[in-house]
Amino acid sequence: MRDDDDDGDELACHACGATIEGEPAGRGILVFPRGDDLYVDEPPLCSRCALAVGMTAMARWIEEEEEG
Numbered sequence: 001m002r003d004d005d006d007d008g009d010e011l012a013c014h015a016c017g018a019t020i021e022g023e024p025a026g027r028g029i030l031v032f033p034r035g036d037d038l039y040v041d042e043p044p045l046c047s048r049c050a051l052a053v054g055m056t057a058m059a060r061w062i063e064e065e066e067e068g
């Protein structure tokens, strides 16, 4: 029996492919348009990539704030 919510298997970082031991350091957010719908995925990320993605998201947020 499979449970999609079970994180027992080892994970690989979605960005760089590094094996993640234990809990992923973070998750990215991918949004794919599918016709009239949106498919949202939250792939696991290793600590390095989670940090990079977090920095990017924060930089984007700051830019948006400045644009007002």
Ligand SMILES: [Zn+2]
Pocket (backbone or CB within 6 Å): 013, 014, 015, 016, 017, 018, 045, 046, 047, 048, 049, 050
């Ligand atoms: Zn990575």
